[in-house]
Amino acid sequence: MSERDGGGTDADGTGGERADTGRAATIDAIVDVVADSAEDIRSGLVGRRGKSDRENPSGDVQAEADVYADDLLEARLSAIDGVAEYASEERADVVDCGEEATAADTVAVAVDPLDGSSNLEPNNTMGTVFAVYDEPLPAPGTSIVASGWVLYGPITTMAVARGGTVTKFELSGEEPTVVEEDVTIPDDPLVYGFGGRVPDWPDDFAEFARAVESDPSHKLRYGGAMIGDVNQVLTYGGIFAYPALADNPRGKLRLQFEGNPIGHLIETAGGRSSDGSRSLLSVEPNELHDRVPLHVGTAVLIDRLEATLE
Numbered sequence: 001m002s003e004r005d006g007g008g009t010d011a012d013g014t015g016g017e018r019a020d021t022g023r024a025a026t027i028d029a030i031v032d033v034v035a036d037s038a039e040d041i042r043s044g045l046v047g048r049r050g051k052s053d054r055e056n057p058s059g060d061v062q063a064e065a066d067v068y069a070d071d072l073l074e075a076r077l078s079a080i081d082g083v084a085e086y087a088s089e090e091r092a093d094v095v096d097c098g099e100e101a102t103a104a105d106t107v108a109v110a111v112d113p114l115d116g117s118s119n120l121e122p123n124n125t126m127g128t129v130f131a132v133y134d135e136p137l138p139a140p141g142t143s144i145v146a147s148g149w150v151l152y153g154p155i156t157t158m159a160v161a162r163g164g165t166v167t168k169f170e171l172s173g174e175e176p177t178v179v180e181e182d183v184t185i186p187d188d189p190l191v192y193g194f195g196g197r198v199p200d201w202p203d204d205f206a207e208f209a210r211a212v213e214s215d216p217s218h219k220l221r222y223g224g225a226m227i228g229d230v231n232q233v234l235t236y237g238g239i240f241a242y243p244a245l246a247d248n249p250r251g252k253l254r255l256q257f258e259g260n261p262i263g264h265l266i267e268t269a270g271g272r273s274s275d276g277s278r279s280l281l282s283v284e285p286n287e288l289h290d291r292v293p294l295h296v297g298t299a300v301l302i303d304r305l306e307a308t309l310e
């Protein structure tokens with residue numbers, strides 16, 4: 001995993017350091033903007049719970065709040081010095097933010113502005129997901145230098161992975177409050193949640209799911225928003241998956257905006273991610289809106305999953 005925001009030098013001993021310092025400041029600014037925007041996104045949900053008349057590039061009908069959150073984050077993130085590209089699952093193309101995307105000190109930001117927006121109508125959990133890549137998009141997860149999510153639960157919280165460590169925050173006051181540093185995923189799995197219709201699961205995944213369910217130490221937790229479900233896995237240990245489906249072998253969730261950030265954060269917390277056979281971070285993207293079978297969680301369960309799908 002690449003962790004290039006924390007120092008280091010290039011061949012002449014200076015240029016790389018300068019680039020890393022500039023990039024670290026850009027990442028600070030991105031994390032601040034996401035944290036500061038959470039309350040605006042949350043309050044902007046009121047009156048925007050309905051569907052718009054538009055589809056996103058994945059073919060999902062956009063909620064009005066999806067469009068609102070995307071426009072808000074695009075305006076704020078693309079204005080940060082050092083952000084060369086902005087991309088989101090709600091728009092077809094990468095936004096050029098006016099800086100050199102291949103420069104050593106610029107980054108690209110990929111966002112799922114509202115994860116789980118179908119939970120708006122019943123007023124259930126949703127989130128905002130982001131990844132900072134040090135390469136132009138689409139890029140593999142190995143080029144992520146920071147990732148994170150905001151969770152709009154009973155209170156608003158944030159988890160951020162950078163520099164090889166995960167930190168959890170509450171976003172209730174003026175400044176984010178650190179509630180846990182060096183977050184690690186528990187070694188003993190407790191919760192599991194699997195997306196997709198059960199009849200559409202391939203036989204090997206169904207076999208794995210049945211084995212997980214039949215263990216008396218495991219409990220079902222599924223809320224219909226990836227971020228809510230993954231945050232439970234990070235808290236209690238376990239597994240979340242949105243697997244390959246019979247009619248869609250690439251599953252539903254998107255590599256740049258969902259798979260890579262979640263994989264980066266869970267791996268930074270000591271867990272594992274997998275597309276069924278390898279880390280999500282090792283999957284080479286073909287297109288910006290590529291989908292990927294997504295499995296993340298406690299290492300022992302991802303190991304068992306890969307052994308079953310082999």
Ligand SMILES: O=P(O)(O)OC[C@H]1O[C@](O)(COP(=O)(O)O)[C@@H](O)[C@@H]1O
Nearest residue numbers: 114115116117118195196224225226
């Ligand atoms: O309701 P479905 O089709 O099973 O899908 C649920 C999954 O789709 C998602 O809502 C997709 O994310 P978006 O809401 O960002 O499109 C995930 O959060 C969730 O895990």
Ligand SMILES: [Mg+2]
Nearest residue numbers: 112115116258
């Ligand atoms: Mg999503």
Ligand SMILES: [Mg+2]
Nearest residue numbers: 112114115116
């Ligand atoms: Mg979304």
